[in-house]
Amino acid sequence: MLLAEKDDFAGGASGRSTRMLHCGLRYFETPRPLRDFLFHPARLRTALAMARASMETRAELAGDSAARLTPYTLSFPIWRQGPYRPWHLDLGFRILARLGPPGVPLDYRRLSAAEAQASLPFVEPMGGGDRLHSVASFREYMFDWPERFCIDAILDAERMGATVRNHTEARLVARDGDGVWQIGLHGADGDAQVTASLVLNMAGLWIDSVNRRAEPSARRLVLGTKGAHIAVRLPEAFQGHGIATVNSLGEPHYCLPSQGGLHHIGPTETIYTGDPDDIRVDADDVAFLLAETRHALPGLKLDEADIVHGWAGVRPLTEDPAHPKGNRSREIHDLAADGLPGVLAMTAGPVMSHRSAGRELTSAVARRLAPSRPPQTPDYRPRLPADNANAPALVAGDETTRLTHLGQAAVAEHARDLADILFARTGVGYRHALDEATVRRAGEAVAAHLGWNAAEVDRQTALTLRRIDRYYRLPRIDESGR
Ligand SMILES: Cc1cc2nc3c(=O)[nH]c(=O)nc-3n(C[C@H](O)[C@H](O)[C@H](O)COP(=O)(O)OP(=O)(O)OC[C@H]3O[C@@H](n4cnc5c(N)ncnc54)[C@H](O)[C@@H]3O)c2cc1C
Known part of the structure; x- marks a missing residue:
């Protein structure tokens, strides 16, 4: 078998997603669940099959790859005149609990507005006041980086x-x-x-x-739909908490705990017909995400100046x-x-x-080819780098990426460019805003492993900074004349 990838591995949609390992509740999300599922039993069957598959995936990955996932509490504020009723969520989670294998509980609970205000620290600063009926919360997982x-x-x-x-x-x-x-x-x-x-x-x-x-x-x-995200730093009360709402188009709108202590907000969903090799967040995406978040979570008073960075990907849908x-x-x-x-x-x-x-x-x-060798069993355990407590960290305080880890990634994991190591292999570029000095230090740490001379370290440093600028820097809204 030969696998060829034109970019770095996972350089397409897989590296630009919302990063959720979700339980499958979204497959029951439809404007009128009772009517839609009662009159269209095929839709219900599809939703049930997809939700079951999500619950099985969740149990499988949380079971053997916990080191690559971060659990968090995802909460749906239920507003008095909002798009969903409390029983929608109660019923949805009851079904999910029955569909899924045991072992990785959903920890579902629905709290009255008063209970939520007393026990969930983000409820007060999220805003919404008296409109809040209750809050449905459960345990969800985030890929540290997919x-x-x-x-x-x-x-x-x-x-x-x-x-x-x-x-x-x-x-x-x-x-x-x-x-x-x-x-x-x-x-x-x-x-x-x-x-x-x-x-x-x-x-x-x-x-x-x-x-x-x-x-x-x-x-x-394939039909491509673009999804953009913005990353912001929220007050301490939001740490470890994600909030799920529905935007003005009836689509999911998430505010989720992210790498580096940030939260990412999104995704958008627009048909994409642009260049598949140049997918970026544009000013309209930023304006839409800010407006929707100001409406859904008014207490945040989110402004353009709060945005740290962002990214966009295009889903290769059928x-x-x-x-x-x-x-x-x-x-x-x-x-x-x-x-x-x-x-x-x-x-x-x-x-x-x-x-x-x-x-x-x-x-x-x-079904089409006779196997050329006996079947083998995949080893799904995460490949964790050998620890070397004496090696300096690339970024002070981040022990998960020491300079020796960069070398291991360079030698054993098919990295070609410095950006391959700082993003897909170690994820350090997602946890920290990397400045030129840090990127150069990383380049010098892997130079001997990859046979780079000083000029190549310079080139790789510049390439990496360009990539950060291209993929994660956002346009100002007024750049498009808005
Ligand atoms: C905004 C957004 C949010 C999402 N959120 C989630 C989520 O929360 N959870 C989730 O599970 N999924 C999510 N997804 C879906 C998921 O990311 C994609 O469906 C999935 O990654 C698709 O994987 P893929 O391998 O089919 O495509 P890709 O990851 O795009 O891989 C295709 C690869 O093929 C390569 N390639 C293209 N042409 C060639 C060629 N000629 N030769 C060699 N290589 C080539 C490309 O470089 C690319 O790397 C999201 C996607 C997006 C865009």
């Missing part, structure tokens, strides 16, 4: 015999008479050609362009005329009828269910 799950999975695939190449673009070239695909590889290591009996096009937002380069008439599979904003149900597409026999593609797989997606794809492959 790319790390991808890196762990890739390293495990390598352990089991896969060849992996990052910063390498793959192109479908041609299929010969025996049904074998020629695949072109183009990357930093030069160009090469390999052959494949079966191709899994897992290129997310780029799936259609990969297919259409080889077969222009291939049907469109194209489906019945769902104008994309179908969220995960699909495997066999492209034989599109002139691409021996090519499968997967759309709309959330990052949290990557293991079940892998299992589903393995079955799809097994």
Whole structure:
């Protein structure tokens, strides 16, 4: 097996998500749940199946990868004239508790306004006053940073015999008479050609362009919706607490505990037709998120000056005329009828269910190809760097990333650029605002491992600072004339 990634691993939507390992409640969110589910039993069946899958994923990841997740309390304020009634949440959580395996409890409770004010420190500063009816709270999990799950999975695939190449673009070239695909590889290591009996096009937002380069008439599979986030520093009362509300469009609007003691707010959901390689938060996203947060959480009095940074990604959802904003149900597409026999593609797989997606794809492959070797068992345990308490930390006080950890990531985890190490491998760039001196220090720490001279350290430092500026710096609202 060969895995090729044109950017760094998880450089697409997987590294730009809202980072939630959610319990699946959102699948029951619909404007009129009783009517919608009673009159459309198929919708109820789909919602139940997706919620069950979420609960199973939650139990699986919280069970064996707790070191990569942060638990927190997520609360839904229930407003007197708000979009949902108390019983909606009581019923939803009762169903979820029955669907999910035991072991990772939801810890659901619903507190009256007075009880919530007395026991949840953020309720008073969140604002809303007398409009508050009650607060529904439960235990939820956040990926510390999802790319790390991808890196762990890739390293495990390598352990089991896969060849992996990052910063390498793959192109479908041609299929010969025996049904074998020629695949072109183009990357930093030069160009090469390999052959494949079966191709899994897992290129997310780029799936259609990969297919259409080889077969222009291939049907469109992906609809991209952009999701933007802003990160802000909230008062101490909010630490460890997330708040879930619904925005003016009836979509989920979250304020969630994030890396570096910040909270991130979002996501937006707009159809994206722009450049898939240049996805950024724009001034309209910032204005929308600020306005919605001021409305939902008036006590925060959030202003543009409160924003520390932000990021945006585009969800590779399934194209489906019945769902104008994309179908969220995960699909495997066999492209034989599109002139691409021996090519499968997967759309709309959330990052949290990557293991079940892998299992589903393995079955799809097994139905088409005889295995070339005995099955192996994945080792899902997080790969934690060997600790060296004597090594200095990259950022004072952050013991999770010592200079030796950067070296280990450089040597053993396919990092090519300094940014690969500071973001996807160690996540240190998410926990701290990295200044030039810190980035350079990191570059010097890995230089010997990656064979970099002083000029390359300079280049890598500049590249990393450019990337931080490009992906995480936000436009001022007045830059667009608003
Ligand atoms: C704003 C937002 C919020 C989200 N929130 C959550 C959440 O809270 N929880 C959750 O579980 N999920 C969430 N998701 C969904 C999740 O992030 C995506 O559905 C998932 O990451 C898709 O993974 P993927 O591997 O299909 O696509 P991607 O992660 O985009 O991976 C596709 C990869 O293919 C590479 N590629 C493209 N073309 C080529 C080529 N020719 N050769 C080699 N490589 C190529 C790209 O560089 C990219 O890295 C969110 C997504 C977004 C955008």
